[in-house]
Amino acid sequence: MRRVSNIALWTAFLAPVALLLVWSFAWRWPWPAPLPNRWRASAWTDLAATGGLGAAALRSLGIATTVAVVATGLGFVTSRSVAEARAREALQWLLHLPFALSPVVLGVGLEYSFLRAGLAGNLVGVALAQGILAYAYAVILLSGLWTARVGAFLEGAATLGATPRQAWTLVLLPLARPLLALCFVQTFLISWFDYALVLLIGGGRVATLTTSLYQFVQSGDLRLAAASALLLLLPPLVALVTQAQPRPDALAGEPDP
């Protein structure tokens, strides 16, 4: 029973991926043919073309990597003050709010102030807007790091004569590495998946994979839309495979109350 349901679930996931793959190579696929009449790899060769899908993919990759590095770094440094704050519950509620709100509302709200600050319509503005969501997520995740167990490790290091810097680099960072890796991946994906903030803050001048996908669907080019979708699926699948082993719970010790 378990094996059958696993096969069914894998099929349910792989069948849409297979259909996207077929569409990305379909040159002519008229109704009601079960398969394309003509096949071409032009959607994929377009990847190398200047200003094509490849540029959008590289732009998405650059924004997402920047957002992930900054959010994880800043989240790591500031998560301790959230974990130890007296008004921790209120801070946690505030951190969860951007996720409960539709990113559209956040984007619409930021749009005008970003326009005034000269941040609308460029990569920096898009990365900054996505960074707000990613930073909130990083703090939520990394505040689970500051348990009594980690505190005891740091105190032990100080007792043995370690400077604060040594305690951070030689004790805390190795302890935090799995959680930091998870945080990096998740914040990367927040940016990678985002469409609303790119649309609103980018104002049509910043093309990423998600905005390209939408434009291809709107223009009826399902071949390029499918190729964009497959590219969008690639990093999260790689992340799932690479993160299949370590579990942050082991480090965090206590669940987030």
Add this chain to the structure above:
Amino acid sequence: MIWALVGGPLLLSAAFMLAYSVGLTGLLAHGLSFAAWATVLDDRVTWISLGFSCWVGAASLGISMLGALAVLALRPAPVARSMLTPWSLPIAVPPMVAGLSAVLWLGNAGALARAAYALGWIRRPADFPSPIYSTSGLGIIVTQAALVLPFLIVLFDRLSRVHRLGALDEAARTLGASPSLAWWRVRVPLLLRSAAPTLGIYFLALSGAFEIPLLVGASYPTMLSVRVVQLSGRFDLSTRPQAYALALLYALGVAVSSAVARRLRTSTPRTERI
């Protein structure tokens, strides 16, 4: 410092929306005026969008909850805890890709319509009962439910283990309850009670979805998030104050709802939390 980093952007965003919506700033500022708020509150489309968003959120969540309960009933063995399982795969699917897949599978000329033609069930694309662009929101509901279902299976499975519901189930049966009675009167109420705060957050997220409704939804009625973007005036700036008023109203509703959900969660015994 931490309050500024965490709350600053939200506060800034809310302050700008409020100031713009009452005519104190922006390209159309002509002094204090509540005209945009009055228009939004008077507009039938606002309330239709709100109702439609709630309907889509509730239906998506309801279907995925029923699906998750059905899977757990048919498959009592615990779900694998590794991150690379069929259950974790939807994490890898961006909403945009889910929307496109829905169009390619469920559209009038999609894969299922072609299969139906091959089987002789339909003769033209229009004969296929496609849920895509349906005014009932069926396409959005099906797509969102498919994305959320695996998460709920994992959630319910974890809660079942935390509560040791298997043991409670057995106790109920020892006391004479039939398997279905034990399921519906013991397991399901306990599961739903302890999952309520998380389900509340899911409801908010599904009601505020943007990408899937944009790709699979009808042009009318629209979800609130789509309505906000329409009003924010990609071409007509005169409706922008209304967009800010609507976005603020929505944000206020979500803030209150999430505070209530959080209060519920903190009042839940620690052992029952996920």
